[in-house]
Amino acid sequence: MGAAFLLAFLLTTAAVYACLCAGPEQVHISLSGQNQMRVTWLTNDTGVLSIVEYGTLPGVYNYSAKGGNTSYSYLGYKSGPIYDVTIGPLDANTNYYYRCGTSGPEYKFKTPPLQFPITFAIVGDLGQTKWTNSTLQHIQQTNYDVFLLPGGLSYADTQQPLWDSFGKLVEPLASTRPWMVTEGNHETETVPIVVTEPFIAYNARWQMPFEQSGSSSNLYYSFDVTGVHIIMLGSYARNGKYSDQYEWLQADLSSVNRTRTPWILVLFHTPWYNSNAAHQGEGDEAKKAMEPLLYAAKVDVVFAGHVHAYERFTRVYMDAINPCGALHITIGDGGSPEGLSTQFLDPQPQWSLFREASFGHGELTIYNATHAHWTWHRNDDNNSVIADEVWINNLSFSSNCTK
Structure with a gap:
């Protein structure tokens, strides 16, 4: 493992210094408040202005916005400037053309729709492998609106140039649709004995709208x-x-208006329900504390990663099948370099309905206030065909789950 990481470090370092130049790269966008989009990119040119120009026609930039930039150091590595600009207000379901720093290539993104339906592409534990490429190619076939990633991004694991290669790898998708992410264990990047700030690269490169939701941490929002x-x-x-985090979650759930947002989805890295031998019990503390909050709020679906396999559960609460509990799905099968988690527990628990150790991704289309459709697509199939699916009813409209 050490030799492999050293080789990857040397190769990606060479690539970074060859390619991280004056032009913008590693461009990605994320939702940032109502009708706004955050644009993030890197460059080695310290003279670049933190400005994004944009408009609804190619090459015609009627609007512009200014932002700032940051950088970070980690064990001898120094990142290039990381630019961060929030643009808007933006119209819904509209194509925008933009460029970063007043020069360079033109990029294009589409804003999410104002009303249903909406489609989410969902996958965790991406990494940078041939399976990652296959996953991203399959997702690119999807007409999705927002990308959700429950932890496990670059798998840099202290080798900082791998963050740069990851940014370039995902740019074709991440620059065209908003990517909303949360952290996993591979984003921690602490080193025994050596004093390092946890999540320093993740927080600098993947800033999420935590402050807008009243959170004090970029790790939850x-x-x-x-x-x-x-x-x-x-x-x-x-x-x-x-x-x-518990107190923030309690306040956040109590403020949800189910008339305005009838669906509630929750994502995190370490699964609370898991019939795979990998990572058994690691989510127990969070589950014990937070599951009652999710149950009381009638959370519809919970997505997790960490286990490198796909598993879909029935609605469950307190380790038992419960029609008023959240439907849990493990989707940590994006392409991790650690390989698949192939050892499932036998016999299969009653609350586990479908499980398979294959790389893939999921798609959730919410058609209206009451019904959504979930599909899972394994990478072994050349095209993005459906390998598992289920229709999901909204809990807040269920007469059997009234408080």
Whole structure:
């Protein structure tokens, strides 16, 4: 493993210094408040202005916005300037053309729709492998609106140039649709004995709209999009009862307006329900503290990563099948260099309905306030065909789950 990481470090370092130049690169966008989009990119040119010009026609930039930039150092590595600009207000369901720093190539993104339907592409534990490429190619075939990633991004694991190569790898998708992410264990990047700031690269490169949701940490936050309230929890921030994250979650859930956002989705890295031998029990503390909050709020679906396999559960609460509990899905099968988690527990628990150790991705289309359709697509298929699917009913409209 050490030799492999050293080789990857040397190769990606050469690539970074060859390619990280004056032009913008590693461009990605994310939702940032109502009708706004955050644009993030890197360049080695310290003279570049932190400006994004944009408009609804190619090459015609009627609007511009200014932002700032930051950088970070980690064990001898120094990042290039990381530019961050929030643009808007933007119209819904509209194509925008933009360029970063007043020069360079033109990029294009589409804003999410104002009303249902909306489609999410969802996958965790991407990494940078041939399977990652296959996953991204399959997702590119999807007419999705927002990308959701429950942790496991670059798998840099202290080798900082791998963050740069990851940014370039995902740019073709991440520059065209908003990517909303939360952290996993591979984003921690702490080193025994050596004093390093945890999540320093993740927080600098993938800034999410945590302040807008009242959170004090980029590791957990929430946002609204097209009738859906989405909560991104931090499996590696303190999450026990009465922790800052717990109290924030309690307040966040109590403020949800189910008339305006009838659906609630929750994403985090470490699964609470898991019939795979990998990572058994690692989410128990968070589950014990937070599951009652999710149950009381009638959270519809929970997505997790960490386990490098796909598994879909029935609605469950307190380790038992419960029609008023959240439907849990493990989707940590994006392409991790650690390989697949192939050892499932036998016999299969009653609350586990479908499980398979294959790389792939998921798609959730919410058609209206009451019905959504989930599909899972394995990478072994040349095209993005459906390998598992289920229709999902909204809990807040269920007469059997009234408080």
